[in-house]
Amino acid sequence: MHEMSITRSILEIVGRQMAANNMNSLKKLTLRVGELTAIEPEVLRFCFDAAIKGTQFDGAALIIEEVPLGGRCRECAGEFRITAFDNCCPKCGSTNIDRVSGDELDIISMEGD
Amino acid sequence: MHEILIEEKILARNNEIAAANRQALSERGIYAVNLVSSPGAGKTSLIESMTRHLKDQSISFAVVEGDLEGDFDAKRVEKHGVPALQITTGRACHLDAHLIEHSLPWVLKHEGLKLLIIENVGNMVCPAEYDLGEDSMITVMSTAEGDDKPLKYPAIFAASEVLVINKTDLAPYTDFDIRKARENALKVNPYLKIFEASCRTGDGVKEFAAYIAKLAITKRSLKNT
Structure with a gap:
């Protein structure tokens, strides 16, 4: 369970950004989490809610944008979701594909006063 | 109320420290391996059984051992005449770049080191996200586990170079199908280099050790040119 240390890293960055932008309270935080990361969004949400109690982040809503494992076909340039690691273009059947998304673990934005 | 765009990797700080670790090790021509697996798959045994083969190839190496508690693994490795440093993470389920940064002074005091093996905490989930500054991540899985493990824990297999x-x-004696395990692993990561080994009989260990030795020698020769 490393979602707690991920939460600490998130709050470190947010704390720094809030200070730099003269923000005193956090209302909303938006993250991007890829399907291929070892992060479970529900566990992250639980850790986040527990970690912000009684801090300057208290009451903030956590929005997690989940990014599916995505592929792009090198033959027909089609983009698609890779399901069950089939690594196969659903349009032309080629297995000559690149993975283009799914390993994201980013803070997108924050809102506050 | 106003919105501020951040667009920053959550593990940016870890990745910065990892990059510095990688730089420090590269300056000394040391190849670094991040060895990961579930508990009991045989990471420490693999290190022990590789020792003779690495010594035969004049690869002097050191080991950093990550565990929650105790120095059992470091003691096992030291018995083979290999310098080992134990890091205890307390309750943390993985090593991070910061912990490795603290172990670097110990690593770098060893002259002529060609290889550093970092044995991560036995865990197939969390170590996947934490770059330590290694050159390659190596996952160990054993036939006492399920051959569907790559599909159940894809992140670690996707992050690895070698299995x-x-x-x-x-x-x-098990229901483990090696062919199926290979297939599953390659589904998750088509670029995986796969070895089969038994630390108990020694089968395949020499081949794996030779592969690691070659990577270390190549890195050292790049440093000397």
């Missing part, structure tokens, strides 16, 4: 399927001597 060692260990305890092949036990395969006849």
